[in-house]
Amino acid sequence: MQNTNSIFGLKKRVVDFSSKLVDQIIPPTCLICHTIVTRQGGCCARCWREMRLINQPMCPVLGTPFSIDMGEGIISAEAIANPPPFERLRAVMLYDDYARKLVSMLKYSDRPELAKWMAIWMRRSGNVLLNDADVIIPIPLHPARLRQRKFNQSAELARHCVSNQNHSYMPLTLQRRKSTRQQVGLSERQRADNVSGAFVVPQSEKIHLKGKRVLLVDDVYTSGATVNAATRALKRGGVKSIDVLVFAKVETTEL
Helix, strand or coil, X not given: CHHHHHHHHHHHHHHHHHHHHHHHHCCCECCCCCCECCCCCCCCHHHHHHCCECCCCECCCCCCECCCCCCCCCCXXXXXXXXXXXXXXXXXXXXXXXXXXXXXXHXXXXXXXXXXXXXXXXXXXXXXXXXXXXXEEECCCCHXXXXXXXCCHHHHHHHHHCCCCCCEECXXXXXXXXXXXXXXXXXXXXXXXXXXXXXXXXXXXXXXXXXXXXXXXXEEECCCHHHHHHHHHHHHCCCCEEEEEEEEECCCCCC
C-alpha cells in the first residue's frame, strides 16, 4: 500500500507542476462559459450566481438542501423512507445545467485537469467528512470502460481531494468486476439491478480496510444505486464506517 501511495504521490506532483506551467501560459477563463476571469479554476460572476450550490440548512444524512431551517437533527423524508447504507453524503451543488456541463467536460471531453478545480469545491463542502476519514476510495470503472475513457473521473476527483498525509488514497482497493450498462435512462429499480454485485474488495485488500473510516468519492449522486452497491461491498470488506462525497447531487423535493 505504501508503494501505491508513493506512486500516486509522484503522479500528483508531476501533474501539479504541469498545471502550474499551463496557468502561466494560458489566460484564465471561466470553467463553464470561458469568459476571461482573474484566476485559473474560477467562474465568472454570472455563472457563480446561477449555480445551485448546496449550503446549510440541509439533511445531515443525504446532504439534501432544505428551503427552511428544520432544526438540528431533522433528516429528510428521503432519508427516512430509504435509509442509505452509508452514514453521510455531501455534494457541492445540485445537478443542474452548470454541474452537468462541468461533469460532462470532465468525463467525455478529455478534460481531466478540471478535476483539480472541482475537487477544491468538494474539499470545502466535505471538510468534515475528510477530517473524519482514514481512507479515500473512488468509485471504480470496469477495466473495459477505463480503457475506453482512458481515465477514471471519480479517481481524479478523489486524488485531488487528498489534502494531507493523514489520508490513504487507495484507488485499487475497490474493484468493479461486472461490466454494467450506462445508468442514464434507467429506472431506479433498473439502476439498482444493473449494479447489483458489480463491486468487490479483493481478499488481499481487506486487511487494509478493517476498522477504517472510508470516504467514497464519485462525480454525481443520482438514485444512489451505484454508491449503495459500492458501500455494501466495502462493508463486506470490514470497514468501520462509510461517508460519501460527490461533486453534484440530483435534486429531490424537500421542504
